[in-house]
Structure formats: structure tokens, C-alpha cells
Amino acid sequence: MSHNLEWSRAYTARLPETAAAACAARSAELAQRLAREAAAGELPFLTMPYRAKLEVELAPLVPRLKAYKHMLVLGIGGSALGARAMQRAFAPGQDGPGHKGPWLWIADNVCAEQFEALLGKLNPAETVVVCISKSGGTIETLAQYFLVRDWLKAALGECWQEQMIVVTDEHKGYLREEAARYGLTALEVPDYLGGRYSALSAVGLLPAAFLGIDWQALLDGAADVARPLVEHPDSLGRHPSFALACWAKALEDHGYSQLIFFCYIPQWATYGPWFGQLWAESLGKDGQGSMPVPATGVTDQHSINQMFLDGRRDKGCLFLTSRNQPQGRNFGMDVPEQWAWLRAKPFGSLLEAEALGTRMALCKSGVPLVHIEMSDTGPRAAGSLMMLLEAATLFTGWLMGINPLDQPAVELGKRLANARLGAGGYPQEEADLAAYLAVPQRKQGF
Numbered sequence: 066m067s068h069n070l071e072w073s074r075a076y077t078a079r080l081p082e083t084a085a086a087a088c089a090a091r092s093a094e095l096a097q098r099l100a101r102e103a104a105a106g107e108l109p110f111l112t113m114p115y116r117a118k119l120e121v122e123l124a125p126l127v128p129r130l131k132a133y134k135h136m137l138v139l140g141i142g143g144s145a146l147g148a149r150a151m152q153r154a155f156a157p158g159q160d161g162p163g164h165k166g167p168w169l170w171i172a173d174n175v176c177a178e179q180f181e182a183l184l185g186k187l188n189p190a191e192t193v194v195v196c197i198s199k200s201g202g203t204i205e206t207l208a209q210y211f212l213v214r215d216w217l218k219a220a221l222g223e224c225w226q227e228q229m230i231v232v233t234d235e236h237k238g239y240l241r242e243e244a245a246r247y248g249l250t251a252l253e254v255p256d257y258l259g260g261r262y263s264a265l266s267a268v269g270l271l272p273a274a275f276l277g278i279d280w281q282a283l284l285d286g287a288a289d290v291a292r293p294l295v296e297h298p299d300s301l302g303r304h305p306s307f308a309l310a311c312w313a314k315a316l317e318d319h320g321y322s323q324l325i326f327f328c329y330i331p332q333w334a335t336y337g338p339w340f341g342q343l344w345a346e347s348l349g350k351d352g353q354g355s356m357p358v359p360a361t362g363v364t365d366q367h368s369i370n371q372m373f374l375d376g377r378r379d380k381g382c383l384f385l386t387s388r389n390q391p392q393g394r395n396f397g398m399d400v401p402e403q404w405a406w407l408r409a410k411p412f413g414s415l416l417e418a419e420a421l422g423t424r425m426a427l428c429k430s431g432v433p434l435v436h437i438e439m440s441d442t443g444p445r446a447a448g449s450l451m452m453l454l455e456a457a458t459l460f461t462g463w464l465m466g467i468n469p470l471d472q473p474a475v476e477l478g479k480r481l482a483n484a485r486l487g488a489g490g491y492p493q494e495e496a497d498l499a500a501y502l503a504v505p506q507r508k509q510g511f
Contacts, residue, residue, distance in 0.1 A: 079320070080319050085308075088311035097298075098463065107470075108257070127275075136193050136195060143259065169276055194230070195272065199254040200234065230251070231243065232254060259470055265284060324355045325383065328361055329420040341359050346472050348458065
């Protein structure tokens with residue numbers, strides 16, 4: 066059963082049906098670019114040339130992983146968000162009572178208190194550690210690696226290497242050097258595969274495999290969506306990801322500065338932050354781009370939906386539902402009279418009604434909305450959604466005239482942080498820091 070994009074309310078208010086025509090007319094031009102860059106190996110998230118090698122490497126690794134009760138992932142941004150989304154969607158047991166394992170822990174920040182809590186409570190003998198950095202030089206992740214390496218050594222001695230896995234560039238970077246120095250198990254992040262596009266590589270699939278998630282199904286779903294683009298690039302103009310890109314560019318051209326990702330599949334809610342990084346880091350360039358706003362139904366009906374419905378008319382919406390979510394138990398016939406209309410209905414009917422009500426309210430408020438309706442909520446479906454959104458992000462960037470695969474402003478912040486910590490080789494950043502810190506501070510207590 067296929068998934069659907071429903072377009073009947075996508076062009077509304079000040080966004081006319083003709084708004085995307087100029088973008089759609091560029092399909093042949095972008096199809097040529099797609100064919101060229103895919104052939105050059107520059108779009109591995111789409112072509113997935115790494116799949117065969119990953120399958121060979123993961124097969125013997127999975128039984129080894131199963132020997133451990135805990136996996137501790139060291140990673141930040143794209144090295145963490147995909148794995149967390151998969152865990153919450155397909156292995157949510159550890160978030161509930163009575164869970165017996167396996168347990169996935171993700172250290173995705175530099176909070177000393179939280180990090181100490183993890184290392185203080187995890188048993189090193191029961192924990193496999195996965196350190197993820199494409200460059201092998203992400204300072205936050207490396208700092209964690211140094212501390213966890215000492216933690217493992219103190220408990221396990223020279224056997225620590227058996228419980229450390231790195232996921233990094235195949236040839237270069239500090240983590241690759243560490244893998245060679247200590248004989249660590251290492252999996253590849255392929256060339257041209259940026260962190261926010263890497264969830265369906267070893268970056269996300271190694272934690273998924275540890276949790277028992279059907280990672281092959283995730284890849285199969287992604288391949289379903291990518292196949293027409295890879296095998297027939299000239300079909301780009303008919304692909305749903307390109308239709309989404311044209312709509313997103315039209316939204317921006319008409320003054321819509323925010324894109325809501327409203328998820329009414331509760332266990333998929335953490336795909337919202339994953340999409341937020343994908344969209345923001347890819348498209349926030351040269352004064353352009355729309356701000357992604359993840360929202361969860363029905364939770365955010367009671368928090369931020371007031372702004373969506375009655376705030377500035379500067380928002381479009383991707384509205385995600387599924388036709389086949391669990392319905393749960395039925396309400397009894399003894400529900401009080403004022404709620405008698407709930408009697409004998411399944412609990413899940415409330416979610417369906419709330420989703421329809423919110424979608425209608427957004428449309429009545431003039432919010433341009435594309436409804437993404439998934440046929441089911443299994444791993445294969447999630448892989449399809451992820452590929453659809455990744456491809457749509459790529460094509461939106463091309464329509465905007467920017468590079469959706471780099472992140473220059475983020476790199477500036479990293480360089481400034483390194484200079485502040487005393488790293489050498491940053492003379493301009495050191496000068497900029499000195500000038501910034503020389504400005505007198507104006508403080509106000511509260």
C-alpha cells in the first residue's frame with residue numbers, strides 16, 4: 066500500500082496555484098544536474114552506494130552487539146538525531162516501565178552533569194560505546210571520546226578496545242587514526258555524506274541494529290523513494306519530492322518564513338527535530354530559507370497551535386498522519402453521560418479526530434498545508450519518509466540557488482569555540498574573540 070501526498074489545501078491564501086509554476090518549469094535543468102551529481106558520487110544519501118558494504122560489515126557485528134545491555138552513542142547533531150528518532154519510533158520500550166533492555170543512551174551535548182550521571186550509573190562491562198564523527202574531529206564528540214576511553218580503560222584494562230566502535234571517514238581524521246592505532250572496529254561514513262543526511266547509513270543503522278530494529282526495512286523504504294530518481298533522473302519533474310521542493314520555494318517567495326512539521330504519529334514525534342536540522346542546516350544560507358518548526362499532535366494543540374492558527378500568516382505546514390495506527394482499548398459503556406459519544410469507541414479514534422480537526426483548523430486559518438499520509442508506521446515506511454524529505458530538501462536548495470550540502474555558518478561557530486579553548490591555527494578567530502570580548506558588557510539583574 067502506497068503513501069500519499071494530499072495537495073488540495075497546499076495552495077491557498079496568498080499562495081496561488083500558479084506560484085510554483087516557475088520552479089516546476091526548471092525540472093529538466095535540475096534533472097540534468099541530478100544525473101550529473103549522482104553519477105559523480107556526490108549524492109550518496111540518494112544513491113546509497115555504501116549499502117552492500119554496510120550489510121557485509123553489520124552482519125557479523127550484530128551478534129557481538131547483542132552481548133551488551135547498553136549502547137552509549139557519542140555524537141551530536143546529525144550523528145544523534147536519526148538514531149534517537151528511530152529508537153523512539155521503533156524501540157520505545159526503554160521509555161516505559163518495566164523495560165529489561167537493550168538500552169540506547171545518546172550523549173549529544175556537553176553537559177557535564179548529564180555526562181557524569183551516565184558514566185556513574187552505566188556498568189562498563191555491559192556497555193558498548195559508539196563514537197560518531199564524519200570528520201573525526203568534532204570537538205564535542207572527541208572530548209567525550211577521551212573521557213569515555215579513560216572510563217573504559219579504568220574498568221577493563223587493555224580490553225577496552227573491544228567495546229569501542231567508531232563511525233567516521235574511511236581514510237582520514239583523528240578517529241580513523243585512533244581506529245588504526247588501537248585496532249578499533251570502524252564503520253565508514255562515505256564521502257559527500259553530511260551528518261544530517263547520514264541517518265540511513267552506519268550512523269543511524271548501527272544503533273538501530275543494536276535495538277533490534279529492522280534496519281534493512283529502513284533502507285528498503287528509502288530505496289523505494291529514491292529508485293525513480295536514481296534510475297531515471299529525467300523523471301524528476303514527476304517525483305513527489307520535487308513537488309514538495311517547488312511548493313517550499315513558492316512559500317518562501319511569497320513571504321512564508323516558517324515551515325511547520327506537524328506530526329500526528331506520536332511515536333514518530335522525534336522525527337520532527339531530525340527534520341528540523343535537515344531543513345535548517347541545509348537551507349539557511351545567504352539570507353534565505355524558512356524556519357522549520359517541529360510540532361507534535363496532539364500535545365502541541367495545547368501549547369503552540371494558537372500561534373499557528375491566529376499569529377502571523379507566515380507559516381506553511383507539512384502535516385503527517387498514518388491511516389493504520391494502533392487503536393488501543395475501547396471506552397466502556399459506563400462513560401458518564403456528558404461524554405456518552407465516546408462509548409465503545411477505541412482510544413485511537415480520539416487521535417484521528419484531533420488530527421482531522423487541527424488540519425481543518427489550519428486550513429480554515431489560511432495556512433498552506435500538504436498532508437503526508439503514511440499507509441503504515443513500520444520501519445520501511447519511515448525510510449520512505451526520510452528519503453522523501455531528504456530529496457525534497459536537496460531540490461529546494463537547488464531551486465534557491467544555494468548549496469544544500471554544506472553548513473558554512475556552523476563551521477564559523479566551531480572555529481571560534483576552538484580558538485576560545487586555546488587551539489592553534491585560528492589567528493582571525495582569536496582576533497575576532499578579542500574584539501568581541503573587549504566590548505563593555507551592559508548587564509541588568511532580575
